[in-house]
Amino acid sequence: xxxxxxxxxxxxxxxxxxxxxxxxxxxxxxxxxxxxxxxxxxxxxxxxxxxxxxxxxxxxxxxxxxxxxxxxxxxxxxxxxxxxxxxxxxxxxxxxxxxxxxxxxxxxxxxxxxxxxxxxxxxxxxxxxxxxxxxxxxxxxxxxxxxxxxxxxxxxxxxxxxxxxxxxxxxxxxxxxxxxxxxxxxxxxxxxxxxxxxxxxxxxxxxxxxxxxxxxxxxxxxxxxxxxxxxxxxxxxxxxxxxxxxxxxxxxxxxxxxxxxxxxxxxxxxxxxxxxxxxxxxxxxxxxxxxxxxxxxxxxxxxxxxxxxxxxxxxxxxxxxxxxxxxxxxxxxxxxxxxxxxxxxxxxxxxxxxxxxxxxxxxxxxxxxxxxxxxxxxxxxxxxxxxxxxxxxxxxxxxxxxxxxxxxxxxxxxxxxxxxxxxxxxxxxxxxxxxxxxxxxxxxxxxxxxxxxxxxxxxxxxxxxxxxxxxxxxxxxxxxxxxxxxxxxxxxxxxxxxxxxxxxxxxxxxxxxxxxxxxxxxxxxxxxxxxxxxxxxxxxxxxxxxxxxxxxxxxxxxxxxxxxxxxxxxxxxxxxxxxx
Numbered sequence: 322x323x324x325x326x327x328x329x330x331x332x333x334x335x336x337x338x339x340x341x342x343x344x345x346x347x348x349x350x351x352x353x354x355x356x357x358x359x360x361x362x363x364x365x366x367x368x369x370x371x372x373x374x375x376x377x378x379x380x381x382x383x384x385x386x387x388x389x390x391x392x393x394x395x396x397x398x399x400x401x402x403x404x405x406x407x408x409x410x411x412x413x414x415x416x417x418x419x420x421x422x423x424x425x426x427x428x429x430x431x432x433x434x435x436x437x438x439x440x441x442x443x444x445x446x447x448x449x450x451x452x453x454x455x456x457x458x459x460x461x462x463x464x465x466x467x468x469x470x471x472x473x474x475x476x477x478x479x480x481x482x483x484x485x486x487x488x489x490x491x492x493x494x495x496x497x498x499x500x501x502x503x504x505x506x507x508x509x510x511x512x513x514x515x516x517x518x519x520x521x522x523x524x525x526x527x528x529x530x531x532x533x534x535x536x537x538x539x540x541x542x543x544x545x546x547x548x549x550x551x552x553x554x555x556x557x558x559x560x561x562x563x564x565x566x567x568x569x570x571x572x573x574x575x576x577x578x579x580x581x582x583x584x585x586x587x588x589x590x591x592x593x594x595x596x597x598x599x600x601x602x603x604x605x606x607x608x609x610x611x612x613x614x615x616x617x618x619x620x621x622x623x624x625x626x627x628x629x630x631x632x633x634x635x636x637x638x639x640x641x642x643x644x645x646x647x648x649x650x651x652x653x654x655x656x657x658x659x660x661x662x663x664x665x666x667x668x669x670x671x672x673x674x675x676x677x678x679x680x681x682x683x684x685x686x687x688x689x690x691x692x693x694x695x696x697x698x699x700x701x702x703x704x705x706x707x708x709x710x711x712x713x714x715x716x717x718x719x720x721x722x723x724x725x726x727x728x729x730x731x732x733x734x735x736x737x738x739x740x741x742x743x744x745x746x747x748x749x750x751x752x753x754x755x756x757x758x759x760x761x762x763x764x765x766x767x768x769x770x771x772x773x774x775x776x777x778x779x780x781x782x783x784x785x786x787x788x789x790x791x792x793x794x795x796x797x798x799x800x801x802x803x804x805x806x807x808x809x810x811x812x813x814x815x816x817x818x819x820x821x822x823x824x825x826x827x828x829x830x831x832x833x834x835x836x837x838x839x840x841x842x843x844x845x846x847x848x849x850x851x852x853x854x855x856x857x858x859x860x861x862x863x864x865x866x867x868x869x870x871x872x873x874x875x876x877x878x879x880x881x882x883x884x885x886x887x888x889x890x891x892x893x894x895x896x897x898x899x900x901x
Contacts, residue, residue: 344393350737371527373749404475459486488663633684661815694764698771748775
């Protein structure tokens with residue numbers, strides 16, 4: 322049987338950093354928490370898990386006392402050093418360089434080397450640290466936010482989706498930092514299963530306005546919660562049968578009492594009715610489940626191709642990222658995953674494709690009948706002050722008010738929250754709103770840039786099913802390998818300044834570590850794969866080795882390669898030691 326954590330301040334074996342007692346809090350028309358209890362003790366590495374909109378970010382803000390609960394108390398140990406990492410970096414930091422933003426949190430100006438070393442460990446070269454934060458990728462911005470918080474040397478760190486927008490290289494570096502920093506106690510909100518399993522020793526599920534805590538990593542805790550739900554469902558079924566039996570008996574006896582004018586039978590019937598009320602009050606609670614629904618639809622194109630890239634140059638103001646791309650064709654109904662490490666040119670390639678709608682090029686050819694639905698990984702279009710209802714109405718010329726209303730209600734949005742400004746929504750709620758717009762627009766070609774960044778675990782599974790069922794034509798980027806392998810029918814890989822079609826993701830990950838696996842492997846690329854020396858190369862090799870290990874361990878035992886696993890693990894241990 323799974324043991325549910327029951328921590329309290331009377332536990333003398335641990336130091337309790339933070340205790341939340343009977344918290345109740347309402348946001349708009351929604352009651353987020355009702356008499357919620359939670360504690361964090363020294364050494365806890367907590368995964369906070371829940372569906373989008375359940376109140377994870379609000380709870381984090383309550384725990385760090387940025388917000389005050391409507392009822393209940395949040396108590397910190399006296400003198401507790403607590404720091405937070407928000408979903409998005411503070412706007413006032415965007416004009417600073419990464420070096421400036423990290424150095425300014427140090428109390429001793431002579432210790433700037435600590436800030437520089439941390440950024441270097443996360444793969445920032447000297448040139449990148451001097452760039453304004455607003456010019457960095459979303460993943461790099463999140464690393465800067467994490468570095469700022471960690472450099473203050475907190476005892477407790479509260480993190481809200483710190484791995485968002487990071488490529489796999491950066492994610493691996495962050496996960497290694499978290500899993501090996503033995504001095505740090507933290508609470509982590511994330512939808513990345515690997516990060517939760519690797520970095521956390523305790524899991525708290527936030528649902529139905531209450532918490533369910535397990536002293537287990539995420540995957541094991543999820544199984545324990547499912548087992549608990551199954552047992553609760555069985556108990557509820559028995560209880561409802563007993564309630565129905567007693568209620569039927571009470572009704573029958575009440576009828577007899579009137580027919581025979583018997584006060585004794587009437588008292589018996591009243592007693593049984595009170596018994597029904599008591600049973601109803603003590604009835605087992607079963608979770609209401611995931612309250613939000615994600616729907617997606619797309620027009621079917623009747624043509625041979627949707628998109629063709631042929632000898633295309635993908636450029637930025639700083640120069641050429643991709644030179645003379647190989648022939649790449651996306652056909653109707655295909656779902657192509659665009660893969661490559663951050664900075665390789667994925668988002669820039671997407672921008673060139675979008676630009677080809679209004680500025681056609683011979684080397685980037687779009688089907689003229691393919692209306693494009695685009696999801697921006699930064700959700701930058703949802704930063705205004707208009708309501709989510711008005712935001713949708715502005716972008717859906719042919720959808721009437723009733724259609725928009727039904728779509729929002731089906732997405733789990735209460736009528737009273739229709740007027741909530743989009744710039745106040747959480748990342749997950751913004752994603753849901755963007756998907757409502759895509760579903761109603763029914764584009765012929767979907768371009769999704771990191772669509773899983775802010776979607777919860779159940780939402781990712783919904784999106785997988787919707788993309789497959791819609792038979793949409795899709796170009797998609799994501800750092801979630803399982804998501805890509807489930808959804809995509811093929812892949813385009815960006816590496817060494819070129820774009821080429823590949824059959825499986827195994828080739829992409831193997832190309833980073835296995836010399837000679839790429840047909841186009843140059844001598845310099847092969848040498849880097851064998852003996853990486855730069856920090857960026859070290860992190861790339863670590864990321865690829867981690868992926869190879871995970872993929873091999875996921876196979877059935879008879880198909881695994883224990884010798885290779887041992888070799889990869891030994892090399893990983895050596896590479897982590899080489900990092901500053």
